[in-house]
Amino acid sequence: MQLELRLSGSGGQGLITAGIILAEAALADGKNAVQTQSYGPEARGGASKAEVIISDEIIDFPKVTRPNLILALTQDAAAKYVDASNSDAMVIVDESVELSPETGLKKLFRVPIIDTARHEIGREIVANIVALGLIVGLTQIVSQENLEATVIKRLPRGTEDLNRMALQAGYDLAKQI
Amino acid sequence: MIKFLQGNEACVEGALMAGMRFYSGYPITPSTEIAELSAERLPKVGGKFIQMEDEISGIAAAIGASLTGKKAMTATSGPGFSLKQENIGYAALAEVPLVIVNVQRGGPSTGLPTSPGQGDVMQARWGTHGDHPIICLTPDSVTETFYLTIRAFNLAEKYRVPVILLTDEITGHMREKIDIPDPSEIEIYNRKRPETGDVYHPYGVEPGEIVPRMADFGSGFRYHVTGLMHDETGFPSNSTENARKLMDRLMAKTVTYRDDIIDYEALYTEDADWLILAYGGMSRSARAAVKVLRQKGHSVGLFRPISLWPFPEEALSALAGKVKGILVTELNYGQIKLEVERIACGRCPVEFLGRGNGEVITPEMLIETFEEVAK
Numbered sequence: 238m239q240l241e242l243r244l245s246g247s248g249g250q251g252l253i254t255a256g257i258i259l260a261e262a263a264l265a266d267g268k269n270a271v272q273t274q275s276y277g278p279e280a281r282g283g284a285s286k287a288e289v290i291i292s293d294e295i296i297d298f299p300k301v302t303r304p305n306l307i308l309a310l311t312q313d314a315a316a317k318y319v320d321a322s323n324s325d326a327m328v329i330v331d332e333s334v335e336l337s338p339e340t341g342l343k344k345l346f347r348v349p350i351i352d353t354a355r356h357e358i359g360r361e362i363v364a365n366i367v368a369l370g371l372i373v374g375l376t377q378i379v380s381q382e383n384l385e386a387t388v389i390k391r392l393p394r395g396t397e398d399l400n401r402m403a404l405q406a407g408y409d410l411a412k413q414i
Numbered sequence: 415m416i417k418f419l420q421g422n423e424a425c426v427e428g429a430l431m432a433g434m435r436f437y438s439g440y441p442i443t444p445s446t447e448i449a450e451l452s453a454e455r456l457p458k459v460g461g462k463f464i465q466m467e468d469e470i471s472g473i474a475a476a477i478g479a480s481l482t483g484k485k486a487m488t489a490t491s492g493p494g495f496s497l498k499q500e501n502i503g504y505a506a507l508a509e510v511p512l513v514i515v516n517v518q519r520g521g522p523s524t525g526l527p528t529s530p531g532q533g534d535v536m537q538a539r540w541g542t543h544g545d546h547p548i549i550c551l552t553p554d555s556v557t558e559t560f561y562l563t564i565r566a567f568n569l570a571e572k573y574r575v576p577v578i579l580l581t582d583e584i585t586g587h588m589r590e591k592i593d594i595p596d597p598s599e600i601e602i603y604n605r606k607r608p609e610t611g612d613v614y615h616p617y618g619v620e621p622g623e624i625v626p627r628m629a630d631f632g633s634g635f636r637y638h639v640t641g642l643m644h645d646e647t648g649f650p651s652n653s654t655e656n657a658r659k660l661m662d663r664l665m666a667k668t669v670t671y672r673d674d675i676i677d678y679e680a681l682y683t684e685d686a687d688w689l690i691l692a693y694g695g696m697s698r699s700a701r702a703a704v705k706v707l708r709q710k711g712h713s714v715g716l717f718r719p720i721s722l723w724p725f726p727e728e729a730l731s732a733l734a735g736k737v738k739g740i741l742v743t744e745l746n747y748g749q750i751k752l753e754v755e756r757i758a759c760g761r762c763p764v765e766f767l768g769r770g771n772g773e774v775i776t777p778e779m780l781i782e783t784f785e786e787v788a789k
Contacts, residue, residue, distance in 0.1 A: 257418070257589060260418060260589060261418050264416070264418055264591055269591065270418075270590075270591070271588060271589065271590050272418075272588065272589040273584075273587065273588045273589075274587060275528070275529075276528055296590075297698055297699075297701045297702035297705065297777075298698050298699050298701075298702040298776070298777050299584065299588045299590075299698055300584075300774055300776070302776050302777070302778065
């Protein structure tokens, strides 16, 4: 069983960090994981993506070719990285993203990820962690226990409560779907 | 200890375990993490990190540090590798142990800074002017990056040659699980130094030894280092007889000791009718393709050079005499393909799938091409 995930957005939204966290949580669950990324020459802005493959077996090719799950936080990222060729893929976009109704995607969710981070938690910077809570709440691809432990381990000290709130807000969004 | 690291991070872990105590360079994508982590870690082990004004001084300072007895490394990419070429030749002629990492990106020129390429494989062999010995190793995973970095230092120390660790944006930036061993499990080779009181010929080889013993500059042995042809004393010599002896000795390093240096992986090649040949990051794609093709009933194996220079010529030649064809795949317009054609020498067709636009060739593309050419 191999899961291929693509997390995309704007450079600086922390999607590469989110990809690393997801992969490390998968390792903690006893699985194999590889994380890759692609970004432009800019330090901020521009479409950026992190890709994660989680598998019970050895992962040969490290890049995602047929994603099972795509996250897009911005319109630019959705235009570039939402691949409609696999209509069974789960596609999660921020509610600010408009997608043509003709994509044929069967599992498309528009969710207020950035708005939740900005208004419920009060910090837009945790949108990546809200998104992680949402993805794991919907798919259980990693255990919530190891997800939280990895978030705490990977992110700066002093942000534990903020990130726990963000994860919980993501789980709550998942329950509403 | 289990860690989740980028190839670039694993390179620094390997370098530190091999004994690197000096790093000088100039940051450039996609190699920058190597400089960044070296800057953080070297001071903690009593080492030194210097960010120089450019790539040329980056390698020059590393050469200087190595002459004083420190194990030194510099890392770069793309145009930075071009800038280092002159001093690679200096290190080869002056026999200065040194590790140069090139995390390949799309070229030529500034090219594609954040995308992978493999267009520097011939530059790694012949980028500096004049005949010269060089060793070039190319890893295909985070774990192998760690071990090949250690091997690069060991070979540099043993043969007193610059060793190029040729990675690419794929292996440099990808993160994977790595089990970092205890230092006690790792074999480390340190250069031989002269004994105090000996008459010291800095470029004379002691009987039964591979290369001249190397005194640490500043340790009391006075000697001269130059990029001019030199005799055993290290001072310049215009004698053609001396130049012949020196060049013969230098060029023999990677020939006489090739069995100690050459490394490759042969997967499912015993019964294979066809070979896919790939190296570095591209072999990940090739490995996946070979597994699928075998499931589909094709008798195909993977041949992966781990040392690109010297190239695993004898092993490939033996296989080239048995198979129906070889499909070479690399992220360039056919550089290693030339080497494979030379070795196959008309005994089997050499097919090719390459590109140089910053995109990785996927297993699907490789499978499709294979099924077309291996009909």
